[in-house]
Amino acid sequence: MLNKLLFAILLASSFHVLAGETGLDNYKTYCIQCHGMEGNGKGINVRDMSVIPRDHTDVKSMSARSDDELFKVIKEGGASISKSNLMPPWGETFSDEEIKDLVQHLRELCKCKYGS
Amino acid sequence: MKKSAHKVLLAIALLSLASTASAVDGMAVLQKDCVACHDIKGPAPQTLQALWDRKGPDLFYAGNKYRQEWLVSWMQKPVRIRPAGEFYGDHIKPGAKGDEIDSSTLTNHMAITESEAVAVAAELMKLKPNDELIAKEKIEPGTISKMMGEMNFDKFQGCMACHLIEPEYGGFSGPEVYTAAQRLQPEFIASFIRKPQAWDPKTWMPNKHVSDQSIQKLVQYLQVIGKESAHAK
Numbered sequence: 001m002l003n004k005l006l007f008a009i010l011l012a013s014s015f016h017v018l019a020g021e022t023g024l025d026n027y028k029t030y031c032i033q034c035h036g037m038e039g040n041g042k043g044i045n046v047r048d049m050s051v052i053p054r055d056h057t058d059v060k061s062m063s064a065r066s067d068d069e070l071f072k073v074i075k076e077g078g079a080s081i082s083k084s085n086l087m088p089p090w091g092e093t094f095s096d097e098e099i100k101d102l103v104q105h106l107r108e109l110c111k112c113k114y115g116s
Numbered sequence: 117m118k119k120s121a122h123k124v125l126l127a128i129a130l131l132s133l134a135s136t137a138s139a140v141d142g143m144a145v146l147q148k149d150c151v152a153c154h155d156i157k158g159p160a161p162q163t164l165q166a167l168w169d170r171k172g173p174d175l176f177y178a179g180n181k182y183r184q185e186w187l188v189s190w191m192q193k194p195v196r197i198r199p200a201g202e203f204y205g206d207h208i209k210p211g212a213k214g215d216e217i218d219s220s221t222l223t224n225h226m227a228i229t230e231s232e233a234v235a236v237a238a239e240l241m242k243l244k245p246n247d248e249l250i251a252k253e254k255i256e257p258g259t260i261s262k263m264m265g266e267m268n269f270d271k272f273q274g275c276m277a278c279h280l281i282e283p284e285y286g287g288f289s290g291p292e293v294y295t296a297a298q299r300l301q302p303e304f305i306a307s308f309i310r311k312p313q314a315w316d317p318k319t320w321m322p323n324k325h326v327s328d329q330s331i332q333k334l335v336q337y338l339q340v341i342g343k344e345s346a347h348a349k
Contacts, residue, residue: 021163021164025164026164028205029164029167029168029205029318029320030320030322032205032208032215033204033278033287033289033320034277034278034287036210036214036215037208037209037210037215038210040214042213042214042215043214043215043289044200044204044208044214044215044216044217044287044288044289045277045278045287045288045289046214047287048276048285048286048287049277049287077324084274085272085273085274086274086277087274088274088277088322088324089322089323089324089325090322091323092311092312092313092322092323093313093322093323
């Protein structure tokens with residue numbers, strides 16, 4: 001019985017590793033340094049930036065970007081969609097799956113969809 | 117009776133002489149004072165939870181990373197290198213104009229004596245699990261003007277977003293870089309820029325796919341501002 005329980009726990013935890021980190025956890029580890037703890041674009045790094053990071057709670061600008069564009073800018077960086085290179089590419093940090101989760105997290109922050 | 121008392125005194129004198137002459141055990145100091153916050157065994161954090169739990173830079177590849185003379189001097193008079201500490205997310209708070217560093221949560225690094233620092237640095241320099249990564253880097257001789265270097269660092273690569281290039285200019289989530297060349301081996305700087313995740317899979321420094329030529333320019337620029345900052349002291 002105990003063995004089965006241990007096995008189940010082990011299995012569950014290994015799935016967790018395979019599934020990667022959640023969008024929220026990745027956001028609060030990597031994104032808030034510039035986009036802010038509240039996602040408002042006012043992170044600790046912005047003071048001397050020539051281009052201010054996107055406010056992820058802003059419905060107007062966030063609904064103007066498709067999920068594919070958001071995926072691309074996270075994976076390949078700002079320059080890939082003709083935006084600032086202060087937004088770096090995160091393709092070596094996140095798996096594609098994790099980037100998709102981050103896009104979903106952005107949608108939750110702005111409470112908006114593309115074109116809404 | 118008198119004779120045996122003399123013998124005891126002699127033995128004590130000899131013992132104390134021996135302990136003065138013997139060097140400080142660097143590994144013992146590391147184990148006693150450092151391992152609570154620094155990992156000297158590896159591997160680097162593989163999950164976010166492990167990353168958040170990390171209280172100080174990993175030291176298990178210290179011999180591939182640091183300049184020994186800098187370690188000796190810094191450990192005697194430690195000053196903050198990461199303005200927002202480690203993990204930075206634990207030391208920030210929302211403010212009126214945006215997020216700010218919450219200094220009340222930052223603690224100062226302990227100092228050790230010169231003999232301890234010499235012994236600990238010697239021990240740390242033995243920790244070289246990443247020789248292969250270092251061997252891939254070749255630092256070309258040469259320099260760059262401060263202006264061109266800064267343009268590359270700030271504008272072309274965008275590194276100032278997270279790093280201070282002087283005490284009052286740049287970002288706060290990464291370590292200051294105006295002292296990087298004093299602290300770090302040039303090959304480590306090059307290798308970490310080339311692929312931060314090879315050293316630290318969960319680091320919040322992204323791989324910007326910097327070209328070989330630009331990596332050389334970045335190393336040269338850090339050497340230029342490193343010298344300037346050393347002279348300013």
